[in-house]
Amino acid sequence: MIRPIIALPLTIAGVFFGIVLLILFYFISIYNKLVRLKTLVGESWSGIDVQLKKRYDLIPNLVETVKGYASHEKETFESVTMARVAAQSANGVKEQEQAEKNLNQALVNLMAVAERYPELKANTNFMQLQHQLTEIEEDIEKSRRYYNGTVREQNILIDSFPSNIVANMFNFTKSSFFELENTAERQAPKEHYEELITNYEVDIEVLKSGKIRVTEDIEVNALGMEIQRGIVRELPLYRKDEHHSAIKVEYDILSVEHNGAESNYLENREGKYLVIKIGSPDVFIEDGLHQYRIVYEVDKQIGSFEAYDEIYWNAIDTDCQALVEDSLVLFQTSRALEEDEGLTVA
Structure with missing residues (x-):
């Protein structure tokens, strides 16, 4: 029996070609996953931004309502206004994070003022605004958790081997987490509401x-x-x-x-x-x-x-x-x- 002498080289070449194709397909899949996660991170951040803007729109009405009962609390009102402006003009996740923390604290102080005035707490408009603020902050928390979950998945992929090779080749970078206090657990600092x-x-x-x-x-x-x-x-x-x-x-x-x-x-x-x-x-x-x-x-x-x-x-x-x-x-x-x-x- 005569065996073709090129069969072995062709078999080796086929295996090698197959391995190259598998690696190529893997790199393509990793690249597509990185692109998808990058898109999801951007979309989830947009979701946070929408909820933050709703809160920015609500705050002036809340301040004006409290001001109607406690007009002498000028420093507190100015603090809320300044924190709101700073949050609206913040750039980047970390800058936004710090600005929102400052705004959260200013709102805590505003609510502490409201606690001193029983008539204000019973005001229908104030109660509605407070309820709306609570709902918006719950939506912010949900959006923040989704965003951070997407960021975590993206960052793990960028750090892991061999996906980090693809990430480095195409300049994919890790995203920052957006950390805020859970507003459901947030409490005002110890305040005394009586002399x-x-x-x-x-x-x-x-x-x-x-x-x-x-x-x-x-x-x-x-x-x-x-x-x-x-x-x-x-x-x-x-x-x-x-x-x-x-x-x-x-x-x-x-x-x-x-x-x-x-x-x-x-x-x-x-x-x-x-x-x-x-x-x-x-x-x-x-x-x-x-x-x-x-x-x-x-x-x-x-x-x-x-x-x-x-x-x-x-x-x-x-x-x-x-x-x-x-x-x-x-x-x-x-x-x-x-x-x-x-x-x-x-």
């Missing part, structure tokens, strides 16, 4: 002279209702001794501060109280948290009994009408107490 004393700390130090030095750190949340120019502290000018007789006491005001700086104050005697009015009569303070510190010394606060000496100090005035959210009283002596000495705090 109150948020923290009241009193440090009482017994001096060797027999006087006591008192440092009061008072944090208040001002909303322009009762607290407009500052705070008022009333200190009793009399105390009762062990015989229930009234003893007049004297105060020496050492310092008064507002937000860490020396503050103006007026000191007057009104009836049985020394009244300290902190702040300037012609200057209104901004809404929000304010820290005040009062340091003073007072005499005749130590009562002597046969078995013990006593200091009775009303750290937080029982006549105080404001709600106190949190308080702390510290007591110091000029020397350490002996084992047989006791200290009772009431």
Whole structure:
């Protein structure tokens, strides 16, 4: 039998040709998949952009509605407006991401303002706008998740071997994720929606002279209702001794501060109280948290009994009408107490 001597070379050539075709078809399929994913990323980003524009259109109406009840909240309204403009002019995913985060925070602050006004919260127009905003933000979240899922698939393909060869050959690049807080889980920062004393700390130090030095750190949340120019502290000018007789006491005001700086104050005697009015009569303070510190010394606060000496100090005035959210009283002596000495705090 005569065998053709070219059969083996033809078989090798056929196999080689087949492998080349398979590789070519694979590269074509990878290329087409990269093109498809690039298109889907662009389309999904357009979906986000549509929802963002709906929110931009809604925000001015929301601001105007809140402004009708809280016109003095100028800073909050300006913050929302500026954040909206910045978001509308943002370029690129990462710039847009940061702009939207800023806008989200501004909207949180706007809603915090709305919480202070029950009539506004019950307003039909406001309720409708709030409902529309919630729906739009839910749609933004859905679009964002779809976009990020498409980006993830594209980026994995670009990074993986051997598809990365095709990606590099045709200059396919990875896309950026669009990360935002889940608006369903987003909560406003801790805000107080009523005027109150948020923290009241009193440090009482017994001096060797027999006087006591008192440092009061008072944090208040001002909303322009009762607290407009500052705070008022009333200190009793009399105390009762062990015989229930009234003893007049004297105060020496050492310092008064507002937000860490020396503050103006007026000191007057009104009836049985020394009244300290902190702040300037012609200057209104901004809404929000304010820290005040009062340091003073007072005499005749130590009562002597046969078995013990006593200091009775009303750290937080029982006549105080404001709600106190949190308080702390510290007591110091000029020397350490002996084992047989006791200290009772009431």
